[in-house]
Amino acid sequence: MATATSRPPLRTAIATVCISGTLEDKLAAAAAAGFDGVEIFEPDFVVSSSSAREVRQRCADLGLSIDLYQPFRDFDSTDPAQVELNLRRADRKFDVMEALGTDLILVCSAVSPTAVDDNAVIAEQLHRLAERARQRGMRISYEALAWGTKVNTYDRSWDIVRAADHPALGVCLDSFHILSRGSDPAGIEQIPGEKIFFLQLADAPFMNMDVLQWSRHHRLFPEQGTFDLPAFLGHVLTAGYTGPLSLEVFNDVFRQSDPGRAAVDAHRSLLALYESTVGSVPLDRAGSVTGDSGAVGTSGSDRQVPPAPELGGFAFAELAVDDESGPAVAATLSCLGFVHSGQHRSKPVQLWSQGDARVLLNAARGLDEHPTGAAVAAIGFETRDPAAAAVRAQAMLAPLLPRRVGAGEADLSAVAAPDETAVFFCRTGAADASSWIGDFEPTAAAAGTSPLGLRRIDHVALTQPYDRFDEASLFFRCVLGLPTRHSSEIAAPFGLVRNRTAANVDGSVRIGMTVSVLRRGGQWAPGVTDPQHVAFATDDIVAAARAAVAAGAPVLPVPANYYDDLDARLALPAEQLAALRELNLLYDRTSDGEFWHFYTAVLGGRVFFEVVQRIGDYQGYGEVNSPVRMAAHRRQRRATTSISS
Amino acid sequence: MATATSRPPLRTAIATVCISGTLEDKLAAAAAAGFDGVEIFEPDFVVSSSSAREVRQRCADLGLSIDLYQPFRDFDSTDPAQVELNLRRADRKFDVMEALGTDLILVCSAVSPTAVDDNAVIAEQLHRLAERARQRGMRISYEALAWGTKVNTYDRSWDIVRAADHPALGVCLDSFHILSRGSDPAGIEQIPGEKIFFLQLADAPFMNMDVLQWSRHHRLFPEQGTFDLPAFLGHVLTAGYTGPLSLEVFNDVFRQSDPGRAAVDAHRSLLALYESTVGSVPLDRAGSVTGDSGAVGTSGSDRQVPPAPELGGFAFAELAVDDESGPAVAATLSCLGFVHSGQHRSKPVQLWSQGDARVLLNAARGLDEHPTGAAVAAIGFETRDPAAAAVRAQAMLAPLLPRRVGAGEADLSAVAAPDETAVFFCRTGAADASSWIGDFEPTAAAAGTSPLGLRRIDHVALTQPYDRFDEASLFFRCVLGLPTRHSSEIAAPFGLVRNRTAANVDGSVRIGMTVSVLRRGGQWAPGVTDPQHVAFATDDIVAAARAAVAAGAPVLPVPANYYDDLDARLALPAEQLAALRELNLLYDRTSDGEFWHFYTAVLGGRVFFEVVQRIGDYQGYGEVNSPVRMAAHRRQRRATTSISS
Known part of the structure; x- marks a missing residue:
């Protein structure tokens, strides 16, 4: 070399x-x-x-x-x-x-x-x-x-x-x-x-x-x-x-x-x-570096593009919501044990948190950019040097997004991922402008212990436009240092779906990418969309599911046929099967470990939530269960919109 | 057996x-x-x-x-x-x-x-x-x-x-x-x-x-x-x-x-x-046979589905037109030597003819069913027993189309091809209701000899929805007795295109089917559509092209680069190359024969015309030249609609 x-x-x-x-x-x-x-x-x-x-x-x-x-x-x-x-x-x-x-x-x-x-x-x-x-x-x-x-x-x-x-x-x-x-x-x-x-x-x-x-x-x-x-x-x-x-x-x-x-x-x-x-x-051979920040912009022949950032976790997931979907999403977060812990000082943005899991509900982005109601609009990633990560992103040709910053607010530069999701580099809690969290006025809501015990975001799953799937893999690898670590293909009820996950070594950041290979939306089945979701990690999925149900969360019903098949295939202990069946939990296991999870309904647009527990070194996402989820979401769609084929 | x-x-x-x-x-x-x-x-x-x-x-x-x-x-x-x-x-x-x-x-x-x-x-x-x-x-x-x-x-x-x-x-x-x-x-x-x-x-x-x-x-x-x-x-x-x-x-x-x-x-x-x-x-095991015609509809266990019809040629191609595209299409047909030889007795439909080539311009179908301006709406096929062909079509599950028949007019049943083009079975000139041509009042226009010498329709090319391509092949084989005889794949300027041709043995009926395998319309290039066309056969393409140009036909310009490449590849005699170049003719040859052809501009919608001469036993359609045609149509689109990428 x-x-x-x-x-x-x-x-x-x-x-x-x-x-x-x-x-x-x-x-x-x-x-x-x-x-x-x-x-x-x-x-x-x-x-x-x-x-x-x-x-x-x-x-x-x-x-x-x-x-x-x-x-x-x-x-x-x-x-x-x-x-x-x-x-x-x-x-x-x-x-x-x-x-x-x-x-x-x-x-x-x-x-x-x-x-x-x-x-x-x-x-x-x-x-x-x-x-x-x-x-x-x-x-x-x-x-x-x-x-x-x-x-x-x-x-x-x-x-x-x-x-x-x-x-x-x-x-x-x-x-x-x-x-x-x-x-x-x-x-x-x-x-x-x-x-x-x-x-x-x-x-x-x-x-x-x-x-x-x-x-x-x-x-x-x-x-x-x-x-x-x-x-x-x-x-x-x-x-x-x-x-x-x-x-x-x-x-x-x-x-x-x-x-x-x-x-x-x-x-x-x-x-x-x-x-x-x-x-x-060399920085001068990479993409042109421009932007509002004066920290970068010049280049010399001896300057190098900074290496890919080492991401330390999710700072937040931001959802665009509108008047209709906002309350539904907020109510569901509440049922999942989140509290409305902060309010943005200058924008209609709520911070909901539980442990290190943070979700922003942004009512300002909802109307123009995300006409579908609720959608994943942005993801914040924790990194020690946000400025260097932003320089690299632009050098690697990620489009810089315009950003309006209020006086005294954090000045984070954001770039657009291939599916247009905004990517922010953050240092939550830092004393400088890279901590975004100071932009939020704490609310009176108690941030006490939630019975669900959701600790952090496990993964964010983004639906890719069909012709940007390979571009997205390269983007996450090159700009965010997240190589593809897992891929699968699912024969889903409404057509073939491919999945890939970009993740860092310790698994603290996982981005799911899914693509409908041929389908372009609901041609014959107008209730079918390709929703995105945010998954939260817990260490006790059974307790979390019970608490969610008790709080009235819209947990997605799973058909009895699924549990009969699980029993036939895996011969699980009776108590385990009973708990799964009672709580609408889904299950997967490999030689590496187990995966227990449940989903919510799609909430007023194209977003739903998932709660997951990983046992052992399980690296997947329960994709084997996604057809069950898709069919169940379809039934809910039909029930609420009276679409019939 | x-x-x-x-x-x-x-x-x-x-x-x-x-x-x-x-x-x-x-x-x-x-x-x-x-x-x-x-x-x-x-x-x-x-x-x-x-x-x-x-x-x-x-x-x-x-x-x-x-x-x-x-x-x-x-x-x-x-x-x-x-x-x-x-x-x-x-x-x-x-x-x-x-x-x-x-x-x-x-x-x-x-x-x-x-x-x-x-x-x-x-x-x-x-x-x-x-x-x-x-x-x-x-x-x-x-x-x-x-x-x-x-x-x-x-x-x-x-x-x-x-x-x-x-x-x-x-x-x-x-x-x-x-x-x-x-x-x-x-x-x-x-x-x-x-x-x-x-x-x-x-x-x-x-x-x-x-x-x-x-x-x-x-x-x-x-x-x-x-x-x-x-x-x-x-x-x-x-x-x-x-x-x-x-x-x-x-x-x-x-x-x-x-x-x-x-x-x-x-x-x-x-x-x-x-x-x-x-x-x-057995007829009673095939699709249900219903329709206005009392001739069919009952079934007995000993009755058989009639065999596939032996088609004898094209009776007509019918284009849906509107106020804007109608005059443009009519003017182009006129430049190509057609005359407006008949007017429908009860509908706003014109018959244009030359030799055995007949084109109907239907202003009644244009608005609702074909919002793109001009489109191929129907094809009439010559067959000796139109009633039997219609029985077979319905038995083979072709959807019967509703039809409004005026008093004393031909009662032709039509079925829908997979791309929704109406398919009629006709016996032009027959003494009974299967001759549609009596529905047209002859005009005063002379049906004299055209200098272009177009004899008949060579083929009709239909763009298929991407998920009906295989269905279309089976439909033409099974319902019309036209097996796929020719297929090719073209790396066209705006994406991969597959072509198949369904044809009868003597080549008197040829239907081209094309599909854009991945592209779904003009996502990034809004001027790009997938137009259909009707091709007419002549025995003297050079004379036809000269006459068309003299009459002011909108012949599609072919770039000089094409002829330079043709010269490099085929070393054609200088006079041939000069004629091709002068007249915007395209050329292909195989071991079976030669194909000379020219195209018109796209006319106010998604239709254009082609004039072709087959020499020897050439069976193709000059597909090798279709990228030239597509790029040229794109240039015309840009020139007339100011679309730029």
């Missing part, structure tokens, strides 16, 4: 194929996200009404270099006439490149039935091509596709380039093509850095499927999948590669998302990968 | 897992679609608040039998203590089945690490289970999962059942588990029919991927995928199976679609499969 003093250059690029839209849309998005350059993906250029010269000018105006033109397919051939046609085709593409002002083209290994199998013959044909390129001041970057008919490993592509021995011919390395085949990337260090003409980076989830389909539809941006890209990039940098780090990601979701948003996600992934590989990111 | 006289029974069933919603939603949908019975998928029951007795009563009220309770997993075990726990678990499930009033449970082969590998041991354990079942009047249906740890082929499951030799133990055959592994289903004929306790049917597209994921997410209803299910079912019937034909389809799209609609699609698939296997479907 390179040290900070000999840090390799950080130049970023993106292939236009990664994002949605016309070529013009894509260039604008790449520039706005801070990329240094682009690869022009030929089909994007072919459908554009902009000439090559116009594209060149547009890129210059946007401050983008054109680092590569790609792809040139099926060059080598056992058919000599076809080779001549292919050389003619290349000449036409050199014309385009000349007008674009780029000198590098990607030639990928042939997939045609006439592909050559003899390295010497391929080398000879590539040598001819490279010589034609050289005469026009251009260069050829040869890449082994993972599904090339004959050439499909990087070491074979390098053998051929070495044999061709032409100054205008080098290799292009693509992490997907190499890692998807299980090739050992360590051998890359044997390739002279100056012969690695280009580097394309892509991650991917592990999938046991045809590699061509995997590549064309399911690639991800770095740090979003399962490939060890820091190790891969380390080998490439050790070899002496000094060119751009360029993304080439084919992904069906990114292909149709807002390109501005996807480009930011993409650029963040490169910053995160560089940091993981090299150790740190 | 069984003959009509010895026709096997047609009883239909569906596993509740196939469709979306709560158990109550699913039962209602299955009954409404005409199924005789259901398999209760256990997770659907577990999340339900209805007790087993209530479910039993509900099914009885709906006229549904409960044919199977499923699945019971991981029964056999190398751990004797686990076997005892599993027998206890089975006893609890027998309790549920007793209350449900069903006697058959599905036990699938074990996938656990403790699965037994010795047939004799598995047989002994299953014998114990079967004996317990027998004592309660129940039976066990043993199925080999394709990914069972040890037992994963149907012949091994039969070997085990035979060895266990218990009257309450038989096999369950699932077409997916058998065909996905490439097993030869002919051996099924060696199993005594009475030992085949249950039959589960599912189709699937060919996918080179992990069989578990393939099964859990991508199964399809019969006749929607690539399995040879008629051959499979033939073997099962030859063996003597007399139980229900039951669907078990896990599909991410169906899982979240309107269950009422999905159940109809599902039932249609079984009727189609039965017809393909046995030769015909």
Whole structure:
């Protein structure tokens, strides 16, 4: 690994194929996200009404270099006439490149039935091509596709380039093509850095499927999948590669998302990968740092992006409420043992607390931003250095949210998570402006011991827009230092749901992310939404549930069939089963431990609460029970809104 | 194959897992679609608040039998203590089945690490289970999962059942588990029919991927995928199976679609499969036949559903237009050489014609049903026996559309295609009511020779709702006798697009179906819609294009980059390239032939026109050029609506 003093250059690029839209849309998005350059993906250029010269000018105006033109397919051939046609085709593409002002083209290994199998013959044909390129001041970057008919490993592509021995011919390395085949990337260090003409980076989830389909539809941006890209990039940098780090990601979701948003996600992934590989990111190469706070904003070439914060727990969860949902949420919190312990000095915000669990009810945010009634609007995270965490968040391209601060009130900067939830960095109880809690005037309500014994927030579960799920995972990992630690897929009553949890090492912060993979809301079942929730931890779930029921909490009813099945599956002791059944508790167990939990009804919008007890080292969230919860919430919806299908 | 006289029974069933919603939603949908019975998928029951007795009563009220309770997993075990726990678990499930009033449970082969590998041991354990079942009047249906740890082929499951030799133990055959592994289903004929306790049917597209994921997410209803299910079912019937034909389809799209609609699609698939296997479907077992026409409506046990019609071409394409789009569409048709040759006697509908190409512009349908301006509202198909085609359509569960008929006008019944396009069966020029054309008063416009020489409609391309694509394929195959003959996938500028074409043998009727796999409309790019179009055939595309341009048709501009690429790729003769370039023509060629075509702008809504010339035996639609078309339409949208991203 390179040290900070000999840090390799950080130049970023993106292939236009990664994002949605016309070529013009894509260039604008790449520039706005801070990329240094682009690869022009030929089909994007072919459908554009902009000439090559116009594209060149547009890129210059946007401050983008054109680092590569790609792809040139099926060059080598056992058919000599076809080779001549292919050389003619290349000449036409050199014309385009000349007008674009780029000198590098990607030639990928042939997939045609006439592909050559003899390295010497391929080398000879590539040598001819490279010589034609050289005469026009251009260069050829040869890449082994993972599904090339004959050439499909990087070491074979390098053998051929070495044999061709032409100054205008080098290799292009693509992490997907190499890692998807299980090739050992360590051998890359044997390739002279100056012969690695280009580097394309892509991650991917592990999938046991045809590699061509995997590549064309399911690639991800770095740090979003399962490939060890820091190790891969380390080998490439050790070899002496000094060119751009360029993304080439084919992904069906990114292909149709807002390109501005996807480009930011993409650029963040490169910053995160560089940091993981090299150790740190220069602040002047990261996202622009702006904001109201005078503490940050300048950058020098020797300043680094602060490392990811070590979060110490939840400071608060803030719910947006309106006139209708506010009282319902407050009443439920009261039944769950919370007290209204503070009132904001300048805004219509209530603080409800119990132990270290704190919930803010904000009636000012409810109307415009959260039209659904009640919703999770913000999360406060405890961290020792909120200012550094905010600098990092902005450097890692998290959008800064505007904030109105009253005189003498805490000045917390907030950034928007991918689902628009506001993220605050706090130091609750600190003597400075980072403690938000001083903004609240204590009420007369006694903060005595609650019979429920809720200690803290266990997790907050956020529903993600379907095309921001991978972006959200990267955001929580990169901005908040919360890697994905748990993932699952649930065949729920109204469609497939994927879950991931981002959490810190000690489990004091857990963020659940859920996404309805195909469903987009209640098309046929208008009572079905994808609600968010806040879960509180207790050490005695049975006592907590009894107290909640006694206080009149709207505990979600669980059907008898569930307990009959639990009995059949797990043969629990009779008293345990009776307690579960009596109190509408749900249950899960693994080899690591047990999970007991209960839910409330959905409260006037898209929020509900959960109370959980973890026993042993159980790391999940009782996802196996979520279909029970969804069906029960649906029944409540129907009962209260008379929706019927 | 069984003959009509010895026709096997047609009883239909569906596993509740196939469709979306709560158990109550699913039962209602299955009954409404005409199924005789259901398999209760256990997770659907577990999340339900209805007790087993209530479910039993509900099914009885709906006229549904409960044919199977499923699945019971991981029964056999190398751990004797686990076997005892599993027998206890089975006893609890027998309790549920007793209350449900069903006697058959599905036990699938074990996938656990403790699965037994010795047939004799598995047989002994299953014998114990079967004996317990027998004592309660129940039976066990043993199925080999394709990914069972040890037992994963149907012949091994039969070997085990035979060895266990218990009257309450038989096999369950699932077409997916058998065909996905490439097993030869002919051996099924060696199993005594009475030992085949249950039959589960599912189709699937060919996918080179992990069989578990393939099964859990991508199964399809019969006749929607690539399995040879008629051959499979033939073997099962030859063996003597007399139980229900039951669907078990896990599909991410169906899982979240309107269950009422999905159940109809599902039932249609079984009727189609039965017809393909046995030769015909008794009319009284198909969908209920109702309608205004007195010619049909009664059914006898010896009457058969008429075979699929042999379509002879397009009678017309009908566009809904409004005050704004109507003149624009009419003007464009005029530029394309059509004349306004008729006016409907009682409705604001114009007939425009050229050769055998006829387009109706209907200003009465435009406002309520098609709020987007102009849209394809209906298609008329030529057939020799429109009444029989209508009987079949309704028997195959196509929804009959209401129709207002004026005195003395043609009385055509219409059914709705999955995308809501009305489908009419016509006999243009017939002396009876099946000729619609007599409803139009000829105008004074000369129907002389057009310089464009458009002869007929080549194809109509319909955009499908994303969750009705497979339903649409089955509809066109089953109701109209148009199997899918061509399919492709296009990485278009705004996301992945899949195309299929349903066509008859002589190509006189071709329906294009396109679907945006993930995109749901213009989230980030509000100018992007998924327009439909009507394509007209000519024998001289160059002359047609020149005439259209001379007449001022809004021919879609094609970027110069496209022609440069065409030149590079295909090295066309210079005159051909010049003609293409001059006239904004697009081009494709395969080993079968060539395709020349041009498009118009989108006309005031979501409709455009295309003019095509097929040379040789070219069967495609120039899909390779559709990204060029989409980007060009987007530019036009932006230019006229000032939408910018």
